[in-house]
Amino acid sequence: MRVKDPSLGGVCDALDWLGFSDGLTQAMLQGQNFSLLRYQPFLPVAFHFLFAHTHVPRINYPHSQYETSASRNALAAMLSEVPACIRIRVSELSLDILSLLLDNICPKLRPVGEPPAVKRQRETAAG
Incomplete structure (x- = not known):
């Protein structure tokens, strides 16, 4: 989750504003100086400027359950092709080993662009 x-x-500034407001209220009540009342509406305005958002932050939910179920499904598909005499002896530890083995056997490949130097070499060799 991205945090603003x-x-x-902002929290430190809000605590400073709360301290200022408490000091102002204390001075107003102890000294009976009610002319300080005009400064009290600044606290909600300051909190609004510090914490009001027009957008809701995007929450990233955990994906580990989905990834675990996907690896279990891949393992179940792999084990369905294994003979029954071997399938009996498979333990829970092999779940981790086989999922890593599956990643080694079938890696996720990304397309990679060809460097310009190789293209020029091919053009000169062809021409």
């Missing part, structure tokens, strides 16, 4: 303020600077 990973260093929590």
